[in-house]
Amino acid sequence: MQATESVHVLRVNVKPYTGAYSPNVFAVVDSGQAVLIDAGFPNDDSVDSRLDYLKTIGGPRVEMIIVTHHHFDHAGGANRLREATGARIAMHPEEARLLQQTPARPPRDGGPQEQYMRQEVAKITVDQPLADGDVMRVGRLALRILHTPGPSAGHVCVFLEEERVLFSGDNVLGLGTTAIPPPPDGDMARYIESLERMKALDAALICPGHGPLVHQPERKIQELIDHRHEREEQVLALLREGKRTPTDMMRAIYPELDPRLERMAVGQVLSHLYKLRDEGRVTLRREGEGVVCEPRDS
Ligand SMILES: [Zn+2]
Structure with a gap:
C-alpha cells in the first residue's frame, strides 16, 4: 500500500x-x-x-x-x-x-x-x-x-x-x-x-x-503525553492510599488484566516509580524479590 x-x-x-x-x-x-x-x-x-x-x-x-x-x-x-x-x-x-x-x-x-x-x-x-x-x-x-x-x-x-x-x-x-x-x-x-x-x-x-x-500526529502525541501524566498521578494517588508495591498498584490500575501481561504491567508501574524517584518524589527500597515505595511529598 x-x-x-x-x-x-x-x-x-x-x-x-x-x-x-x-x-x-x-x-x-x-x-x-x-x-x-x-x-x-x-x-x-x-x-x-x-x-x-x-x-x-x-x-x-x-x-x-x-x-x-x-x-x-x-x-x-x-x-x-x-x-x-x-x-x-x-x-x-x-x-x-x-x-x-x-x-x-x-x-x-x-x-x-x-x-x-x-x-x-x-x-x-x-x-x-x-x-x-x-x-x-x-x-x-x-x-x-x-x-x-x-x-x-x-x-x-x-x-x-x-x-x-x-x-x-x-x-x-x-x-x-x-x-x-x-x-x-x-x-x-x-x-x-x-x-x-x-x-x-x-x-x-x-x-x-x-x-x-x-x-493527526500532534494530537496523537499529546494524548500519549497526557496519558503518561495521568498514569503518574494515579500512581501517586495509590501510594497515598497505602499501596506500597508495584504489584499492588498494577492490580488497582488494571483490575482485569490477562495474567500473561502482568509482568509487563508491573514493569510499566515500576518505570513510573523510577521516574518519580529520580525527581525526589518517592523513595524505593528493595525488599526480597521486589521493591517497596514510600511517598516523599506528603
Ligand atoms: Zn513493537
Whole structure:
C-alpha cells in the first residue's frame, strides 16, 4: 500500500505469533532506491511478501534497513532481508548491544516460534551505527535520525524531511499505548522527552511500528503525553492510599488484566516509580524479590 508519494507500507498479517499485533515495515522509495524502516518478523511469509511487494513497485535497490529498536518483531527479519537485497543494516549502538543479549533473556512464551526468532535476531550485525542527527539519502530524499529512547534505550525514529513523515517505531503506535519497561532498557522520563521532541517536528503523518497510520500526529502525541501524566498521578494517588508495591498498584490500575501481561504491567508501574524517584518524589527500597515505595511529598 502506498501512503504518500514516496512511502509504502509493507504490511503482513501474521497470525501465529503471540503478543503485539503485526509489526509494520515501511519502504521509502525514490529514483530507483529504497530504504526500509524496520524489518518485521523473520518467517517465510513475512519476508517473501515484503520482497514481492518491492517487485510490484519496480524493484528499487534496497540500500539500507533502518531498525528502530532491537525487539524481534521489528528486527527479526533484518538478516534475511539483508541477504536477499544486499542492503546494510543500520541501528543505534545501544540496540546492537541489546541484540547481543537477546538469546540470554527470559523468554516471553518460550514457544518454538520465539526460539526461531531469537536465533534470527542473534544473526544480526550492524553495518552502520546510527546517531541522533544523522541524515541518510534515498534518491533525492533525506531521512533524519532521531534518538528517541523510551521503550528501549537506543530506540530511533526517522523523519522524512520532504514529506514530513515521522516513522515512530514503538514510541507512537497506531492504536493503544506502548509499554515502557523500567531502566536499564526503558525509561519513562526519557520517553516523555522523546514524545515532546517528536511533537515539535510538526509532522504531517506518523507511520507507526504497529497499527494504522496516524493522520493527526500532534494530537496523537499529546494524548500519549497526557496519558503518561495521568498514569503518574494515579500512581501517586495509590501510594497515598497505602499501596506500597508495584504489584499492588498494577492490580488497582488494571483490575482485569490477562495474567500473561502482568509482568509487563508491573514493569510499566515500576518505570513510573523510577521516574518519580529520580525527581525526589518517592523513595524505593528493595525488599526480597521486589521493591517497596514510600511517598516523599506528603
Ligand atoms: Zn513493537
